[in-house]
Amino acid sequence: MRFLKPNVPMRFSLVAAGLLSAGQALAQTGDEPVELTMYYPVAVGGALTDVVDDLVEDFEAEHPDIDVEAIYAGNYDDTRVRAMSAIEAGDAPQLSVMFSIDLFDLIEQDAIVAFDDLVETEEEQAWLDSFYPGLMENGQLDGQTYGIPFQRSTIVLYWNKDAFEVAGLDPEQPPETWEEMAEMGAAVREASGGEQWGVMVPSTGYPYWMFQAFAFQNGHRLMSEDGTEVYFDDPAAVEALEYWVSLADEHAAMPDGTIEWGTLRQNFLEQSTAMIWHSTGNLTAVRNDADFDFGVAMLPMKTQRGSPTGGGNFYLFKDTTEEEQQAAMTFIRWMTSPERAAAWSIETGYMGVSPEAYETEALQRYVEEFPPAAVARDQLEHGTAELATYQGGRVRRALDNAVQAALTGQMTPEEALTQAQREADAALRRYAR
Numbered sequence: 480m481r482f483l484k485p486n487v488p489m490r491f492s493l494v495a496a497g498l499l500s501a502g503q504a505l506a507q508t509g510d511e512p513v514e515l516t517m518y519y520p521v522a523v524g525g526a527l528t529d530v531v532d533d534l535v536e537d538f539e540a541e542h543p544d545i546d547v548e549a550i551y552a553g554n555y556d557d558t559r560v561r562a563m564s565a566i567e568a569g570d571a572p573q574l575s576v577m578f579s580i581d582l583f584d585l586i587e588q589d590a591i592v593a594f595d596d597l598v599e600t601e602e603e604q605a606w607l608d609s610f611y612p613g614l615m616e617n618g619q620l621d622g623q624t625y626g627i628p629f630q631r632s633t634i635v636l637y638w639n640k641d642a643f644e645v646a647g648l649d650p651e652q653p654p655e656t657w658e659e660m661a662e663m664g665a666a667v668r669e670a671s672g673g674e675q676w677g678v679m680v681p682s683t684g685y686p687y688w689m690f691q692a693f694a695f696q697n698g699h700r701l702m703s704e705d706g707t708e709v710y711f712d713d714p715a716a717v718e719a720l721e722y723w724v725s726l727a728d729e730h731a732a733m734p735d736g737t738i739e740w741g742t743l744r745q746n747f748l749e750q751s752t753a754m755i756w757h758s759t760g761n762l763t764a765v766r767n768d769a770d771f772d773f774g775v776a777m778l779p780m781k782t783q784r785g786s787p788t789g790g791g792n793f794y795l796f797k798d799t800t801e802e803e804q805q806a807a808m809t810f811i812r813w814m815t816s817p818e819r820a821a822a823w824s825i826e827t828g829y830m831g832v833s834p835e836a837y838e839t840e841a842l843q844r845y846v847e848e849f850p851p852a853a854v855a856r857d858q859l860e861h862g863t864a865e866l867a868t869y870q871g872g873r874v875r876r877a878l879d880n881a882v883q884a885a886l887t888g889q890m891t892p893e894e895a896l897t898q899a900q901r902e903a904d905a906a907l908r909r910y911a912r
Contacts, residue, residue, distance in 0.1 A: 512546045513806040518565075518575040520558040520630075520791060521551040530826050538813050545806045555791065556872075559584075562796075566590060571798035574807040576791040579617035579626055580867035580875075583706040585794060586620060587869060592795040593623040597808050606812055609833045611856075616864035618792050620705075626792030627811055628832040629823075632758040633786040633855045633862055634692050636779070637765060640772040642753035646670035653754075653776035657696070657722055660754070660779045664732025667753040677732035678754040679747075680723065684740025686882040687875045688789060689756060691866050692778055693719035695785035701878075706868040707910040711878060712893075712900040720885050720892035722781070727886070736887050747773075758789060759855035762828025766849070775851035777858045784861035790829065821845075830855050870906040877902035 521528055528551055535547045552558040555578040562575045577585075585591045598604050610628050618626030640650035646667045654660035664677020680689050691701055699715035702708065710716065726733040747755045748768050762775065778786050793811045795804055813819065817835035821842035824831040831837050837846070837856060846853045868874045881899035884890040890898070 512544050513802055515545060515547045515574060515803065515807055515810060516572040517547055517549050517810075518552045518558050518562045518572050518577070519549050520553065520555045520576060527827065530823070534814065534819070534823075538810060542809065542813070545810060547810055555581075563588070563590065566796065566798060569798075571796045573799045573803045574793060574795050574811065576630055576793055579614075579628070579631070579788070579790060579792040580865050580871055581794075582617060582620060582626055582792075583867060583869045584871050586625065590796060591625050592797050592804060593625055594627060594795065594808065595623050597795070597804055603808075603812070606815075609835060610815075611830075611833060611859055613859040613862045613864075614788055614830070614832055617788065617867055626794055627815060628790075629793050629811075629815060630760070630791040630827075631788060631830050631832055632760045632790045632828075633788055633830070633858045634689065634756050634778060635759050635762075635786070635854050635858065636776045637747055637755050637757060637761075638774050638776065639747070639750060639753045640774055642667055642671075642675060642750065642771075646753075650772070651774070653774060654779045656779050657781050661726060661730040661732055664726065664754060665730045668732055675750060676734055676752040677730075678726060678756075679733060679738050679743055679752040680726070680756045681740040681743050682737040682883055682886050685789075687866050687878040688787060690720065690723070690878065690882050691787045691863075692756070692785065693723055695787065695863050696778065696781045696783060697722075698782040700863060701866055702868055704864075705912060706871075707907055707912055709866075709868060709874060709878075709900070709903045709907070711881070711903060712896045717893045717896055719781075720882065720896060723882075724885050724892060737883055758828075760790065760827060760829045762851060762855075763826060764828065766828075766851075775854045777854060777861065784858070785863060786858055786861065787863050787865040788859070789865050824852065828852075830859075868903075868907060869910045873906040874903045877906070 519531060531549055535549055539546060552561040558575060559577050559581055562572055562577065565572055594607055598607055607624060614628040614631050618624055618628065636653055638653050643650040648663055648666060654663050660678060667675055667677040694701055694716045697715045697719045699713055701710055727735045743755055743757055744761050744765065746752050750771065777784055795807055815832060817833060817839050820831045820833060820836035821839040823829060824836065824842060825845050831842055836842055866875060877899040881895035884895045885892045
């Protein structure tokens with residue numbers, strides 16, 4: 480069946496009740512509203528600034544004692560740099576949405592506050608405990624919670640049902656295994672006379688993220704939980720990268736070289752490829768713009784299903800007053816309430832971050848109408864934490880370079896991952912426990 484376009488307004492007007500906390504009461508003691516600055520990443524799937532602006536406006540209407548200024552700071556890396564620069568300049572923001580994998584670096588720089596330290600009531604503790612455990616893995620360390628999930632995703636497979644039908648494939652059956660994805664991709668390429676690729680997996684932007692999915696599907700976790708070790712050169716990891724390379728070299732199902740993250744969604748919409756791996760954060764944009772029948776599925780497997788989680792968490796910064804921190808937590812609680820999380824998921828394609836979000840009438844109705852909206856949530860059962868370590872930028876860059884070197888034929892997968900392991904070990908040496 481073809482899915483109807485979502486009939487969901489861009490304007491959020493959900494009235495939250497019962498979210499008044501001790502922090503808000505504290506904020507109300509002054510005559511002037513508490514002013515909060517929030518850095519927010521915008522270089523992600525879909526146009527989000529209007530959505531976030533409307534959310535902020537609704538929050539301020541319900542909480543006249545708190546003003547929130549959203550500063551759109553570029554992609555996740557840009558947002559981290561701008562937030563840290565503001566802190567160093569003595570003008571710290573109160574909160575930000577940044578990469579969930581920034582946790583170790585933010586803790587090392589003593590930049591953030593644990594939410595546990597601000598919880599004052601049973602209601603607030605219940606909120607802190609309400610999120611999907613799989614989304615909390617990148618937000619907790621040593622029993623403390625530093626990141627609250629909001630703009631969260633997993634990698635999913637999008638496939639063009641019309642292209643599958645032309646290739647003689649079952650349009651309702653996406654690939655379940657690596658072998659099937661290679662075979663189906665090759666079939667599409669052949670049936671199109673070379674006009675359409677079978678599959679594209681992006682290798683710019685976040686190559687490490689895609690590679691982590693391949694490795695996990697081959698039964699391998701790339702890092703230790705404490706962020707001090709990585710295991711890039713394990714045979715299972717090498718085999719995973721070999722498979723990725725083989726999609727082009729052996730099966731002719733994918734283009735040679737690197738594939739751009741930023742234009743991949745458009746490649747899919749223009750039908751230059753029948754399958755893509757991409758963030759579920761693109762789901763609503765694809766639904767709105769696709770003029771062909773498409774499906775969304777969990778990623779294929781080798782020894783097990785799996786995708787790393789991804790996306791951004793809310794963080795609270797240290798160099799701010801207690802009043803500001805409590806007001807910021809009030810805002811974050813409001814933003815992550817089940818009703819708001821449900822509406823956010825419908826608008827963007829990102830996940831509802833708690834089970835309660837999927838129990839709301841709005842999201843239940845939306846999932847019934849548009850089942851792909853539940854794929855990312857269901858895949859959490861097979862999820863793993865995104866690659867996060869100390870010296871995260873250096874470690875991820877080493878892995879990104881290795882992936883690209885293998886895909887462009889500059890190194891074999893084994894050579895590339897051996898080099899990445901050496902570079903990561905050097906970066907992490909002083910953190911060994």
